[in-house]
Amino acid sequence: MGGPMCFNTGDPVGVAGEPFRRRRLDPARLERFLPRRVTRRHVIGGALAVGAGVSALRLLSLERKIPSVRSAVVPKTEGKTVEWPSPLAQQTARIAHLLRRATFGAGPDELEAALKLGYGRVVDQLVETPPGEPPAVPGNSADIGALQQWWVDHMLATPTPFAERMTLFWHGHFTSDYRKVGTGQPYLYWQNLTWRKMALSNLASLLMQVTIDPGMMRYLDLATSTGKSPNENYSRELLELFTMGAGSFGEGDVRAAASALAGWRLPVAADNSRVGIFEQRRAYSGGPLTFLGKTGRLDLKSVIDGILASDATATFLVTKVVHHFVSPAPQASYIRRLADEFRTGKYDFKTLMRSVFLSPEFINSQSYRSLIKSPIEYMISALKALKAPQLSGLVLEAGEQMGQMVFDPPDVAGWPNNDAWISSSTVMARINFAVSALSQLRNLPPAGDLARLQLDGVLSPVTTRLLDQAGDDRTRWTIVLMAPEFNLK
Amino acid sequence: MSKDQVGINELKRRDFLRAGLVFGAASSALAAGYAAVPDAFARAVYAAKQGGVKNDNVLVMIQLAGGNDHLRTVIPLQDPKLHDLRPVLAAQSVPMALPLNSSFGLNQNMPGIKSLWDQGKLAVVEGVGYPNPSFSHFESIRVWETGDPTRRQVEGWLGKTITKNYDSQGHPLTGCACGTTNVPGALRDLHATVSVINSSRTFGLQGGTRTETTAGALWKGTPGIYGALFDTAISTVQETIASVRTAMRSQSSVRYSDNAKLVYPSKTELGAALQLAASLITSGSGVKLLHVTLGGFDTHQTELNRHNDLMGYLDQSVAAFYHDLDIHGFADKVLIATWSEFSRRPQENASGGTDHGAASAVLLMGNPVKGGFYGQTPSLSDLDGTGNLKYTVDFRAIYQEILNNHLGADAREILGQSFDRVPFLKRPSV
Numbered sequence: 021m022g023g024p025m026c027f028n029t030g031d032p033v034g035v036a037g038e039p040f041r042r043r044r045l046d047p048a049r050l051e052r053f054l055p056r057r058v059t060r061r062h063v064i065g066g067a068l069a070v071g072a073g074v075s076a077l078r079l080l081s082l083e084r085k086i087p088s089v090r091s092a093v094v095p096k097t098e099g100k101t102v103e104w105p106s107p108l109a110q111q112t113a114r115i116a117h118l119l120r121r122a123t124f125g126a127g128p129d130e131l132e133a134a135l136k137l138g139y140g141r142v143v144d145q146l147v148e149t150p151p152g153e154p155p156a157v158p159g160n161s162a163d164i165g166a167l168q169q170w171w172v173d174h175m176l177a178t179p180t181p182f183a184e185r186m187t188l189f190w191h192g193h194f195t196s197d198y199r200k201v202g203t204g205q206p207y208l209y210w211q212n213l214t215w216r217k218m219a220l221s222n223l224a225s226l227l228m229q230v231t232i233d234p235g236m237m238r239y240l241d242l243a244t245s246t247g248k249s250p251n252e253n254y255s256r257e258l259l260e261l262f263t264m265g266a267g268s269f270g271e272g273d274v275r276a277a278a279s280a281l282a283g284w285r286l287p288v289a290a291d292n293s294r295v296g297i298f299e300q301r302r303a304y305s306g307g308p309l310t311f312l313g314k315t316g317r318l319d320l321k322s323v324i325d326g327i328l329a330s331d332a333t334a335t336f337l338v339t340k341v342v343h344h345f346v347s348p349a350p351q352a353s354y355i356r357r358l359a360d361e362f363r364t365g366k367y368d369f370k371t372l373m374r375s376v377f378l379s380p381e382f383i384n385s386q387s388y389r390s391l392i393k394s395p396i397e398y399m400i401s402a403l404k405a406l407k408a409p410q411l412s413g414l415v416l417e418a419g420e421q422m423g424q425m426v427f428d429p430p431d432v433a434g435w436p437n438n439d440a441w442i443s444s445s446t447v448m449a450r451i452n453f454a455v456s457a458l459s460q461l462r463n464l465p466p467a468g469d470l471a472r473l474q475l476d477g478v479l480s481p482v483t484t485r486l487l488d489q490a491g492d493d494r495t496r497w498t499i500v501l502m503a504p505e506f507n508l509k
Numbered sequence: 510m511s512k513d514q515v516g517i518n519e520l521k522r523r524d525f526l527r528a529g530l531v532f533g534a535a536s537s538a539l540a541a542g543y544a545a546v547p548d549a550f551a552r553a554v555y556a557a558k559q560g561g562v563k564n565d566n567v568l569v570m571i572q573l574a575g576g577n578d579h580l581r582t583v584i585p586l587q588d589p590k591l592h593d594l595r596p597v598l599a600a601q602s603v604p605m606a607l608p609l610n611s612s613f614g615l616n617q618n619m620p621g622i623k624s625l626w627d628q629g630k631l632a633v634v635e636g637v638g639y640p641n642p643s644f645s646h647f648e649s650i651r652v653w654e655t656g657d658p659t660r661r662q663v664e665g666w667l668g669k670t671i672t673k674n675y676d677s678q679g680h681p682l683t684g685c686a687c688g689t690t691n692v693p694g695a696l697r698d699l700h701a702t703v704s705v706i707n708s709s710r711t712f713g714l715q716g717g718t719r720t721e722t723t724a725g726a727l728w729k730g731t732p733g734i735y736g737a738l739f740d741t742a743i744s745t746v747q748e749t750i751a752s753v754r755t756a757m758r759s760q761s762s763v764r765y766s767d768n769a770k771l772v773y774p775s776k777t778e779l780g781a782a783l784q785l786a787a788s789l790i791t792s793g794s795g796v797k798l799l800h801v802t803l804g805g806f807d808t809h810q811t812e813l814n815r816h817n818d819l820m821g822y823l824d825q826s827v828a829a830f831y832h833d834l835d836i837h838g839f840a841d842k843v844l845i846a847t848w849s850e851f852s853r854r855p856q857e858n859a860s861g862g863t864d865h866g867a868a869s870a871v872l873l874m875g876n877p878v879k880g881g882f883y884g885q886t887p888s889l890s891d892l893d894g895t896g897n898l899k900y901t902v903d904f905r906a907i908y909q910e911i912l913n914n915h916l917g918a919d920a921r922e923i924l925g926q927s928f929d930r931v932p933f934l935k936r937p938s939v
Contacts, residue, residue, distance in 0.1 A: 102732040199805075241810040241860055249859030253809040256644070256865070266645050271895055274644075348734075389733050421711050423690035431574070431804070433647060436691065442738050444681070444745035445690050445705035448714060451724045455715040482726050502724055504731040504739050 104478055106385035113476045114139055114383055120509040121345055121391065122146050122377065123181035125401035128473055143377045147370050151183030151216050161209040164198045164427060168416055171212060171426050175400050176409040186219035186373075187212065188396060189344060191426065192434035194230045194262060196239035198427045205286075207235035208427050210294050223337070223367035227263070227324045232296035234286050240432070243286045243296065247304030250278035259327070261433055268332035269312065276309040280318035328367060334359040341372065346382050347390050348438045354381050389478075389508040392438045395422030395446070397509070399453060402501050405474055407465055411457050418456070421449035454501035458494060467496035475505045564917050566877070567790055567843045569799045569830075570667070570695065571779070573823070575807030576646065577849035578863055579870035581816050583633050584614050590889035595857035601813050609633075613882070618821035621828025622874065629880035630831075631872065632933035634907055636887045638868035638900025642851065646807070646865075649850035654694035656905050656924050666908055667798045668698025669923045670916065675797065677702040681745040682752050684798045685789060688782025693800045702741055704749045709785050713750065721747065756794035773829040777822040779803040783830040791837040798916075806849060810860035823847075827874060834875075844915050844934075845874040846907070854896055855889055867893070868900035871907055877915055879935045906931045 107113035115134045119126040119142075126134065134142045154174040159166045175184045194215065201207050211233050218226050230236055231254070237243040245251035255278035259269045283303025284296040291297055309318040312326045327333055338359040342350045358375060365371045376382060393401065399415045399422075419425040423446050424435055458464070471477055471487060479487070483503045490496045500506055581598065584606045585591050592599045606614025607623045613633070615623050625631045639658040643649045652658050656666035664672075667684060677683045684696045684703040696703045706712055714720045728743035730736070773780040782801040789796045803823060808816050827845060834840045848871060853863035868887050887898035906928035912920035914934045921927055 102736075104733045241862070244810050244860035246859045251809050251858050251860045251862070252864045253807070260645055260647075266643075266648055271644060392735065421690065421707055431646070432807075439735060439738050440691060442735070442742050443690060443692050443705040444703075444742050444749055445707045447724075447728065447739075447742040448746050449690070449707075449711070451720060452711075452715045455720055459715075480727075480730065480732055482730060486723065486726065499723065499727065502720075503727050504735070508733070508735070 103385075104389045106388035107476045107478055108383045108385065108388055111135065111139065113478075115142060116476055117383065117388065117509075118142060118146075118377060120401070123185060124175065124397060124404055125474070127404065127407070128469075131473070140378070143374060146182040146377070147220065147374050149180050149182075151187075151219065152178045152180040154178070154213075154216075157209060161206045162203040164203050165416065167198075167203070167209060168426050168428075169412065172396075172400070172412050172415045173409070175396070176403060176412055183216060183219060185397075186369075187216040188394075188426070189341075190215045190219055190226075192429065193340065194226075194233075194236065195429045195432065195434040196235045196427075197429055201235045201238045205234065207233075207238060211235035212427075214294075220370045220373070222369060223263075223333075224324060224328060226369075227258075227327070228320065229295070230262070231258070231281065231320060231324075232284055234294065234296060237284060237286055237296050242281060242284055245278065245282040245284075246302045247279060247282045247306070250275070250282045250304070252278040254278075255281055257432055258323075263327045263336060264330055264332040265336040268330065268336075273311055276311040276318060277323050279304040279306070279309055280311070280323050281320060331359075331363070334363040334367070338362055338372070341376060344391075344437060345373075345376055346379075347387055349390075350381065354379070389505070391509045392441050393507055393509050394435065394437065394441060395419050395424040395450070396426065398422070398450060398507055402454065402457060402506070405465075405501075406457065406461065406497070408457065408461055411460055414453065414457055414460070418449060418453040422446050422453070423449075450507060451502050454498060458497055458501070464493050464497055467493035467500070470496055470500045474500055475503070479503075479505060565842060566915050566917070567797060567799065567839075568667075568911060568916060569783075569786060569801065569843060569845045571823070571827070571845065571847045572693070572695075572800065572802040573806050573819075573847055573849040574650075574802050574804040575849075576649075576851045576853060576865055577806045577819075577847075577869065578808060578812065578816055578853035578866075579849075580853065580855065581812070582616055582619075582820065582872075583609075583635070583870045584616065585612065585886070585889070586614050587612055588889055591855075594855045594889060595863070597861060598813060598857050598863070610882075616817065616820040616824075618817050619824040621824045621831075622872070624828070625831065625874050626880060630876060630878050631874050631880050632878045633882050634871045634873070634902055634931055634933065635882060635884040636868050636898070636901030637871045637884065637904050637907065638851075638898075638902070639904055640900075642867040642897070642900070644851065644865040644867075644895070646850055651694060653848055653850055653904060654697075656908055664698040665693070665695040666923055667695045667800065668701045668703070670912060670918050671696070671701040671703070671798065672698045673922055674916070674918050679748070680752075680795055681748045682789065682794050682796045684800075685786075685796045686800045687785045687789070688778050688801055693802070696798065696800055702745055702748075704745055706749070706753075706785060706789075708781065709788065712753065714746070721750070752794050753789075756789070756792035772825070774822055774825040777803065777826065779822055780826040780829065783826045784833070787830055787833040787837075790834065790843065791839055808853065808862045809858065809864060810862040812853075812857075812862040831875065841876045843875050844877045844911065846911065847872045848904075852898070855892065855898060856896055867895075867897040871904070873907075873933050877934055879933055881933075883931050883933050902931060903928050907933075910934060 108117055112131070112135060116126060116131060118139065119130065119134060137145065154170065157167060157170045161167050175181065178184055191212070196208060196211060198208055214229060214233060218229060231242065236254070240254035240257055241251045242254040245254070252274055256274045258277065259274060260266050283300065284298055285302065287293040287295065287297055308315050311318050311323065312330060314326065335355060339350070339355055342355060342358070358372065358379070361375055362372050381387060396415070396419065399418060403409060403411055403415070416425065423430070423441065429435055471479055483499065483505060486499050487496060490499060580591065580595075581602050584602050586603055586606060586608065591603070602616070605617040607617060607619060608614040609623070609626055615626070622631060639652060641658065643652060648660065652660060654665045655662040671677045671684045675683045681702045681704045684701060686693050686696060686703065686705045688707060689705060690707050692703050692705055714724065725743055725747055728739045731739040773784045779801060786796070786799045786801060789799070803819065805815065805819055831840065831845070834843050849869055852866040852869035854866040857863050884902040887901055889898070891899065893899055905924050908924060909920040909928050910931050910933060912918040912923055
């Protein structure tokens with residue numbers, strides 16, 4: 021890749037080598053937010069005029085009593101944006117915010133239990149509790165529908181939803197799809213178990229595992245790469261999408277790593293193995309290779325060592341984690357701080373996630389509702405709120421229309437996030453999901469307190485008005501599940 | 510009918526609505542002459558931003574995502590070097606190719622596009638690329654989408670075209686992505702409103718107008734950093750529903766399948782997306798710039814059968830689409846173009862596939878096209894340092910020809926510079 025990498029010029033994160041991802045970390049989209057956030061903050065009248073300084077307590081308790089004030093909120097017109105007033109100064113809202121982002125949202129009981137523990141201990145519990153094991157796949161894992169349903173069901177049922185959020189995160193990062201991997205072998209099932217087991221391990225172990233994971237070996241063709249004629253597919257994406265980011269390595273590095281990683285084949289039944297098997301005779305047998313500035317003998321371990329020695333790696337991964345869990349437009353200093361810590365902490369994921377959740381940036385007012393729930397998160401959180409796990413089949417149907425179904429990412433960069441989830445087509449699909457889910461339920465949980473429980477009591481004037489006008493719980497549920505507030509986190 | 514006769518220069522949103530209603534009401538009378546009326550209607554939709562409406566031509570960009578191997582699409586028949594570089598793939602491609610002339614043949618699975626060639630409706634531009642090529646899918650896709658090899662631009666070239674030339678706020682179907690859930694990068698622009706229609710089957714809001722009203726109210730004026738995005742999305746939903754509803758009302762009178770023996774392939778999403786595109790075009794919904802995608806071209810491994818299949822999907826989908834347009838009287842208006850982020854490396858690998866390459870071939874199809882070969886075929890004996898072909902035609906020269914001579918836009922305004930003309934269009938159709 022000879023040319024200058026000028027693409028980062030407009031990136032507010034200022035991360036060298038941040039790659040272009042279609043629909044993912046697209047600076048074009050980030051740019052849409054930043055200027056507005058900075059320049060379009062508008063005084064909105066009444067009690068809300070103080071913006072971030074609004075008392076969370078008032079918001080949580082007074083939504084009924086201050087309709088006149090709410091209707092004073094000026095709806096956004098061209099060139100003006102009002103901010104969500106952040107309730108995160110208040111413990112309840114802070115914990116609800118954490119659980120929305122780290123899990124699939126909390127019901128009244130979960131919220132109450134978490135409140136008793138306090139924020140810090142909830143974070144401990146999230147990162148320290150080992151993942152709940154999913155049951156065996158019912159039926160046949162060669163049936164992709166059954167496999168997808170199995171994971172969705174587990175997301176709804178698991179006592180450790182943070183493990184599922186992390187597994188989903190890695191599934192989008194070290195991604196594979198059933199179309200290429202196929203379902204004749206249980207490779208994707210194995211991969212899912214592995215990602216869950218290693219979701220909070222460390223980068224070195226996970227990269228080793230990812231490279232020789234049979235699903236990945238098939239998805240990115242490492243299984244057929246030989247030293248004589250290396251296949252560059254895995255090598256390139258290992259550097260570009262998995263660890264360092266475009267611009268932080270050269271074409272020579274791709275070729276060197278492709279040679280070094282050749283020689284692995286898929287396991288056969290006789291191997292009794294769930295990882296690839298190395299065959300010396302198919303491996304690279306030529307002279308020394310130059311990889312990331314160092315020349316010498318190169319194998320899987322030294323490729324990973326080289327990647328971990330590069331400063332770009334921590335920055336790249338931390339940026340992605342932050343875009344998923346904290347903010348679409350983080351400050352460069354925040355990324356630098358977390359990346360330094362990640363690097364010196366031997367790339368330990370638990371430490372990283374703990375730092376993320378405990379960072380002031382996670383709970384500051386700019387962070388509030390700055391992320392858009394992915395389709396899976398939106399649907400799982402809706403069904404959990406409705407206490408309706410029996411509707412999990414709907415997740416499979418609707419997910420495709422919203423742009424996300426597990427084991428079927430759009431491309432090798434996995435799924436996009438945040439604003440890329442919203443188009444005229446996907447908004448329609450989200451609304452249709454809410455309507456359709458509610459139409460299939462005869463009994464609904466009480467909705468009297470929904471605005472406070474699900475939406476922190478922070479509502480737009482329209483949502484407030486419609487909820488005030490709603491005559492029954494079904495209408496209230498419809499409004500809450502359709503509302504932008506519930507689509508954000 | 511000249512532009513002046515229908516007075517389309519002055520048309521605004523109001524007129525669009527009125528025309529729509531009139532059209533809807535009159536639809537029962539259209540069975541005989543349906544082709545002419547949607548045409549006029551389509552003209553009416555293109556209210557230009559500054560009163561300078563260009564024409565009623567339509568562009569359909571087909572993305573071949575993953576890097577299409579052009580050496581297995583437009584196959585060199587006489588070059589022995591091809592057999593040296595890819596003994597397996599060449600042996601299985603060259604003998605069965607469908608010859609276009611003595612030097613080149615189309616992939617064996619492309620009889621439909623071959624027939625367009627025979628009618629002078631296929632142009633092949635050889636050697637298409639850009640300086641300092643990126644071998645990253647995502648970077649190179651971005652280069653093609655933004656029309657900027659220096660990777661500084663963030664808006665898509667079609668998005669920019671919409672912003673500069675059309676009033677998309679009132680007409681969200683001006684730019685439309687079919688068969689996907691997201692706005693493709695090429696159509697993206699901060700100031701352009703663009704529709705995304707995944708499938709005609711699932712298009713629409715459950716719960717009807719009540720849902721539409723509630724959702725419309727909820728999503729409009731959303732506070733926070735996503736406010737504008739949510740606002741645009743829901744307005745686009747409403748506008749698109751209205752446009753499609755109006756347009757489809759017209760089409761219900763056309764016994765579509767009886768008029769044509771259309772066979773859109775059912776195996777691929779491209780077929781469904783192009784069928785949707787055809788119904789949007791022929792019903793007069795006002796679509797102008799359409800984008801569809803066929804994925805799966807990243808053939809690092811076992812390329813032969815997979816790529817043959819893909820060529821077949823492309824061919825059947827395009828052939829059915831062209832036929833559909835033709836019988837509805839729209840074929841003169843529509844230019845079909847393929848694009849892919851890069852081609853494959855000339856040398857095959859041990860997995861029976863090919864790695865990421867550089868210069869590619871672009872196909873342009875339809876009645877507006879002047880059939881033939883354009884550009885200069887890069888030499889297989891003169892590869893660059895990465896073992897790839899050296900490009901001879903800047904991909905933006907193709908955009909330039911489309912913009913200037915098909916859409917009637919100012920290419921220089923969109924692309925920032927001028928290129929040597931690649932005259933693959935019959936005539937400036939402005």
